[in-house]
Amino acid sequence: MISAASRPYIVASVPVLREHGLTITRCFYQRLFAAHPELKNIFNMPNQQSGTQQQALASAIFAYAANIDNPDALAPVISRIVQKHVSLGVREEHYPIVGKHLLDAIAEILGAAATPELLAAWAEAYGLLATALITEERKQYQAHGIEPGEYRSVTVVRKQKESETVTSFYLEATDGKALPAFQPGQYISVAVNIEQLALRQLRQYSLSDAPDNGHWRISVKREEGSATADNSYPAGLVSNLLHDQYQEGDVLWVSPPCGDFVLPQDDDTPLVLISAGVGVTPMMSMLQGSLQRSPQRPVNFLYATLNGRHHPLKGELSKLSRRHGQMRSHIAYEKPADDDRLRMDYQQQGYLQLAQLPDALLPHDGSYYLCGPTSFMQIQRNALLARGVAAHQIQQEVFGPSLLQHLQ
């Protein structure tokens, strides 16, 4: 708990953070990478360039300040950060480095307003948050039986094109042992060397297959952009490399499965999975996990995409829906192609409109899981709330840094 002496300084800095939070974190990252260029191998450098991660850290700091007296509100945020950090191999010894450059950045940007008392209060607050994160991360590394930053080598045993932009990679342990089961909805970090930039990069991909069949599968969307020689970090660095250069038989280094967007074990209420675009990947795993582990539990699978050519794992979905009577699916194609029309592969044309759907698809007592672009999730969440679904029944997964808006 923050000391009585520091508390007023932290509380008073909420408006200051609102004003300068982003400038402070931008300055922080410049200082951090100048002093420790090796940390570029841990951070997502295209996100750095676009400012997404800078915003994520700014919102984390702000959220902490705003909720200094409300640990319950912070708990889900801590859990998400811990899972992400563990998948990235963040180590205890990184914390003092980050803390030093954060405080230096606060001092630089606030100038005379950064009094010794204010800086001491922030040093204390950072220390408390760092201790909470380190403690939880240590437990997670132990549970996975690995040292921080230790990756496992896996072989790509099958590479399968799933749609115009998404390709699946089936992974098996190079030592021939079965890969451990995971919780449907979790992701792994994949480590890839970008030789022309002399940089290692890590990216998180949801596991898209059933949770306990001894192999793992990631289904990777090829993002726009590719590596350039001018030392910039375009989006799509890693996904393009995976699509173009990784073939069956190649070895990848990956983290253990991480993430807290998962199905609780003991929930038997109707499960409703709503996704769009590549957000379908954790949903396919949740679907398979639920069908295997809770064969009586009803599952409704709602999915929105452009058309059949942009519908990854489409064949797998129809096979599951033919085989399992407790499952219903509802597909919305924004612009169906001629062959989609011919096969009647979809139930709704245009955007996915939840308001038009029957209660059988959207039951009042359901557990709802959303994954897709932020705007899609916001619209669907509002539509669910308007139908009387309670906020606690809805979980959602943001790909990329979450901006933690629920705390602000």
Ligand code: HEM
């Ligand atoms: C108290 C200290 C820290 C806080 C509050 C914090 C907070 C955060 C938050 C909010 C995210 C985004 C999570 C998400 O929504 O996905 C994040 C991601 C991340 N954090 Fe931390 N963090 C801290 C310390 C550290 C340290 C010591 C390191 C190691 C150098 C680190 C490395 C990263 C990386 C690499 C990411 C992923 C973003 C990317 O790939 O660029 N963090 N952190």
